[in-house]
Amino acid sequence: MRQHQQTRLDIRGVACRFKKPLLLLVPLILLILLQTLAPAVAQDMSEAEYRPFPKIGSRNAAWIAAQLHLLFGSFILGVPMFAVIIEFIGWKTKDARYDRMAQEFIKLCMGAFSTTALLGGVLVFILIWCYPKVMSKLSGIFGPTMIFYVVLFFGETFTLYLYSYGWDKMQGRHKGWHLFLGVLLNVFGTAIMFVSNSWLTYQTSPGTQYGKLSDTTRQSWLESKLAQNPGMTQTEAMEGITDATVIPLHNETTGEFLATVWEAVNNFTWMPVNIHRLIGNIAFGGSIVAAYAAFRFLVAKTKEDRAHYDWMGYTGNFIALCGLIPLPFAGYWLGREIYMFNNTMGINMMGSLFSWLFIIQAVMIGVLFIGANYYLWSGMGRIDGAQIYARYRPYMIAIIVICVAIWMTPRTLSKISTSSELSAMGGANHPHLGLFGLMTAKNTAVNIIILTTFLSFLFYRRSGKSPTASWKKVGNIAISSIFFFSAVSIVVIGIVGFTVPTDLRVNVLTPYQVLIALVVMVAVTIIDIFMYRKATMSGTIKWGEMTDRSQYVLILLAITFTSLMGLMGYARSGLREAWHIFGVMQDTSPDAFTPLLSEAVNIVAIIMVIFFALVGFIFWLGLWGEKKKQQAVPTEMEEAD
Amino acid sequence: MKRLSLFTTCLIIFVGCWVFLRFIVGSVISVPIPGSVVAMYMGLILIAILVHISVEDSRFREFLRPLRETLVDDNRRVRRRVVAVLVPLVLLAYTYSIFAQRANPPGNPRDAHPSPPLELTYKDEVIGKMQEVENPFRHYEKDEPEAFKAHVENGRRVYYQNCFYCHGDDLDGQGHFASPLQPLPANFQDPGIIPNFQESFLFWRISKGGPGLPAAGTPWDSAMPIWENMLTKDEIWDVILFLSDYTGYQPRTFGEGH
Numbered sequence: 051m052r053q054h055q056q057t058r059l060d061i062r063g064v065a066c067r068f069k070k071p072l073l074l075l076v077p078l079i080l081l082i083l084l085q086t087l088a089p090a091v092a093q094d095m096s097e098a099e100y101r102p103f104p105k106i107g108s109r110n111a112a113w114i115a116a117q118l119h120l121l122f123g124s125f126i127l128g129v130p131m132f133a134v135i136i137e138f139i140g141w142k143t144k145d146a147r148y149d150r151m152a153q154e155f156i157k158l159c160m161g162a163f164s165t166t167a168l169l170g171g172v173l174v175f176i177l178i179w180c181y182p183k184v185m186s187k188l189s190g191i192f193g194p195t196m197i198f199y200v201v202l203f204f205g206e207t208f209t210l211y212l213y214s215y216g217w218d219k220m221q222g223r224h225k226g227w228h229l230f231l232g233v234l235l236n237v238f239g240t241a242i243m244f245v246s247n248s249w250l251t252y253q254t255s256p257g258t259q260y261g262k263l264s265d266t267t268r269q270s271w272l273e274s275k276l277a278q279n280p281g282m283t284q285t286e287a288m289e290g291i292t293d294a295t296v297i298p299l300h301n302e303t304t305g306e307f308l309a310t311v312w313e314a315v316n317n318f319t320w321m322p323v324n325i326h327r328l329i330g331n332i333a334f335g336g337s338i339v340a341a342y343a344a345f346r347f348l349v350a351k352t353k354e355d356r357a358h359y360d361w362m363g364y365t366g367n368f369i370a371l372c373g374l375i376p377l378p379f380a381g382y383w384l385g386r387e388i389y390m391f392n393n394t395m396g397i398n399m400m401g402s403l404f405s406w407l408f409i410i411q412a413v414m415i416g417v418l419f420i421g422a423n424y425y426l427w428s429g430m431g432r433i434d435g436a437q438i439y440a441r442y443r444p445y446m447i448a449i450i451v452i453c454v455a456i457w458m459t460p461r462t463l464s465k466i467s468t469s470s471e472l473s474a475m476g477g478a479n480h481p482h483l484g485l486f487g488l489m490t491a492k493n494t495a496v497n498i499i500i501l502t503t504f505l506s507f508l509f510y511r512r513s514g515k516s517p518t519a520s521w522k523k524v525g526n527i528a529i530s531s532i533f534f535f536s537a538v539s540i541v542v543i544g545i546v547g548f549t550v551p552t553d554l555r556v557n558v559l560t561p562y563q564v565l566i567a568l569v570v571m572v573a574v575t576i577i578d579i580f581m582y583r584k585a586t587m588s589g590t591i592k593w594g595e596m597t598d599r600s601q602y603v604l605i606l607l608a609i610t611f612t613s614l615m616g617l618m619g620y621a622r623s624g625l626r627e628a629w630h631i632f633g634v635m636q637d638t639s640p641d642a643f644t645p646l647l648s649e650a651v652n653i654v655a656i657i658m659v660i661f662f663a664l665v666g667f668i669f670w671l672g673l674w675g676e677k678k679k680q681q682a683v684p685t686e687m688e689e690a691d
Numbered sequence: 692m693k694r695l696s697l698f699t700t701c702l703i704i705f706v707g708c709w710v711f712l713r714f715i716v717g718s719v720i721s722v723p724i725p726g727s728v729v730a731m732y733m734g735l736i737l738i739a740i741l742v743h744i745s746v747e748d749s750r751f752r753e754f755l756r757p758l759r760e761t762l763v764d765d766n767r768r769v770r771r772r773v774v775a776v777l778v779p780l781v782l783l784a785y786t787y788s789i790f791a792q793r794a795n796p797p798g799n800p801r802d803a804h805p806s807p808p809l810e811l812t813y814k815d816e817v818i819g820k821m822q823e824v825e826n827p828f829r830h831y832e833k834d835e836p837e838a839f840k841a842h843v844e845n846g847r848r849v850y851y852q853n854c855f856y857c858h859g860d861d862l863d864g865q866g867h868f869a870s871p872l873q874p875l876p877a878n879f880q881d882p883g884i885i886p887n888f889q890e891s892f893l894f895w896r897i898s899k900g901g902p903g904l905p906a907a908g909t910p911w912d913s914a915m916p917i918w919e920n921m922l923t924k925d926e927i928w929d930v931i932l933f934l935s936d937y938t939g940y941q942p943r944t945f946g947e948g949h
Binding site for chain 1 (some may be wrong): 716720721724727731732735736738740743745746747790795796804805806807808809822823825833866875878879882883886887888889891892896907940941943944
């Protein structure tokens with residue numbers, strides 16, 4: 051009887067295991083369909099440029115599906131990156147807690163993986179149905195990369211399954227191979243993201259620099275230019291063209307694609323988006339994991355569970371912080387590249403149609419930094435001996451809040467002022483606060499926030515420890531001096547930034563500010579590691595003794611990250627305005643207008659609600675399975691008795 | 692001397708910050724700050740206070756102590772009654788202050804900067820792509836300083852014959868005709884104006900004026916005339932040279948990409 055039951059259970063287990071790969075096949079089938087149907091769809095172009103999506107419209111449908119797919123995708127790409135590092139730490143330190151935590155991360159990932167694939171399938175379906183002509187054009191250019199994507203997708207799927215299901219079996223001497231699988235999983239995941247990024251960045255910036263083009267493409271471009279301008283000589287056509295000149299990859303009259311697939315992939319904004327998303331995935335993955343841990347902490351019944359999830363929440367937040375700190379630098383680079391690709395697009399982004407989104411972004415990043423610091427400071431409450439750092443806290447809060455205030459001060463106040471206030475100011479810009487609206491002030495503020503957050507982390511790291519190094523006094527003076535002089539340098543460079551040409555500020559001064567912040571973090575970390583190498587423990591970390599408030603902050607951080615990704619994703623995509631492919635393929639659908647900020651915010655809010663409902667459901671399933679497992683163990687034991 | 696409670700200290704800081712922003716910065720140091728911006732800053736200050744008091748349980752309890760005492764302690768009956776009267780009175784005064792305001796039309800909801808077209812034109816002639824067009828006389832600055840000087844002088848002449856009535860003799864947007872205009876003429880002495888734009892953008896704004904502004908981001912309500920109907924192409928380029936020469940700000944240029 052028991053054997054029969056066991057067989058039934060096994061069959062059920064096998065069926066469950068097959069369910070996920072089956073779901074993963076959905077986008078695969080759709081991609082193959084896309085490849086097969088592309089010529090037919092192309093023939094059908096004149097008949098159906100667009101097909102309406104019922105009730106909510108095509109754009110909203112594609113928007114919601116794409117953003118949800120991206121959020122889940124970001125999670126499942128970000129989590130394995132730090133899971134494998136944590137697993138490695140566990141392996142090297144022989145601390146099983148790390149291994150357990152890394153495995154728990156991957157379990158969360160497994161739940162989200164099939165949902166990501168399913169949403170990807172839904173997105174492809176919506177795009178093929180609603181935008182056949184656009185998809186035909188894109189698949190005509192990127193066909194080979196789509197096949198490569200499918201191959202990578204297979205690779206990622208099977209590696210993830212091997213990595214996850216092989217976790218318990220590949221302990222001990224096989225651990226090295228297991229870690230290799232983890233690395234391979236990340237390689238596949240990153241490659242997948244890079245491939246899909248090429249499609250969407252191409253839509254925004256279908257051009258690349260002359261110096262990067264092959265001779266054949268250069269020739270095709272020249273011929274098309276001469277054909278468009280009868281009477282123009284070759285010398286005239288090449289006038290003013292340098293290696294840095296952005297060259298469109300299409301014939302500007304007919305829209306015919308002139309370049310190679312690689313040139314389309316390596317378009318102007320591809321690499322900045324890749325880097326921005328790569329770092330963003332780590333921050334987002336960390337924040338979602340931290341929110342999950344916070345939830346588990348709040349509902350935990352035992353001391354052990356509270357301690358475990360407190361530790362997990364701390365680790366998640368630490369990872370999110372590690373991603374968050376370099377993220378503004380990567381974002382700045384992306385913004386710079388958008389300006390360089392097309393100045394009009396840059397002005398639309400930062401000074402015109404989308405500029406208020408960047409004020410909302412500043413508010414949200416302010417919330418992230420304040421929240422992350424709050425969590426660190428709360429965490430110091432559970433470490434004996436951390437109280438000595440509490441006296442610096444009010445100053446650090448003041449610095450962060452002043453910097454956030456500078457960052458979120460709009461340049462032009464006309465939209466949020468009455469006419470009498472505008473008259474009193476003498477225009478749309480406040481004569482003094484208006485200076486905070488310029489990028490040199492904002493960059494200065496960001497760098498100071500980052501340094502202050504790093505200082506918080508340094509205090510956290512030092513809490514409960516007493517250095518024994520003979521040079522500790524000198525070391526502390528050196529660290530204090532580094533912080534002081536770097537902060538002064540960053541502020542001075544920021545002030546100088548008001549007086550120099552923009553080119554110099556963007557390409558020299560701002561990178562110097564970033565460099566100073568990075569050098570400070572590296573130098574101080576090295577000094578601190580050596581100073582505290584043989585430190586004596588003056589207090590222990592009482593895991594599990596965090597305030598509930600700090601856990602709600604972790605949940606708030608995850609929500610803020612999600613909404614930030616939604617809103618800035620809208621900015622990145624909306625920058626194209628009424629173009630499917632900027633300057634090449636115009637959007638002539640009824641949705642060819644830039645939605646109001648309020649409408650965009652509403653859509654992003656809906657996406658967030660759906661995302662958290664789905665994430666909550668997946669996490670709940672995990673919890674449910676865990677409970678069932680725990681209940682099953684005693685039952686089986688009873689049966690065995 | 693009795694030490695102030697944490698609650699009172701926080702209250703004093705909060706009110707002090709408001710007084711500082713509203714009256715010290717808004718009247719003594721600078722011009723008034725719009726109410727919405729003050730509200731934004733006060734929100735941040737409130738968050739800072741909440742962070743400070745709630746990081747540690749002990750501090751949070753200390754902060755709440757006077758509130759708890761006021762609400763439940765038998766010895767604090769007088770204070771409780773005072774608060775019970777004061778809170779509605781403050782709310783009443785606040786509500787009254789909102790309703791008693793004179794009718795005040797909202798500010799102009801225009802964007803910070805209009806979105807430029809992809810192509811730069813002069814009348815119907817296409818000059819080139821907005822991104823690529825450069826001031827044809829800019830290279831004289833290095834190559835032929837005398838010729839450059841002549842173009843700047845011509846730009847000065849054009850400016851004082853046509854532009855200074857609104858943009859002012861110091862290029863600060865304070866011309867004789869400026870005050871009734873809404874929006875006010877651009878202040879070229881502001882570090883956020885000339886350095887943020889390529890010369891092609893400035894050419895576009897001058898040549899097309901208010902009526903040539905894009906449909907997106909309306910209403911613009913700019914009083915700027917269509918200068919291409921009155922000035923030659925070279926005169927517009929010259930006046931741009933003059934603007935940057937006089938203010939010392941260089942228009943935006945781009946280095947190499949990634």
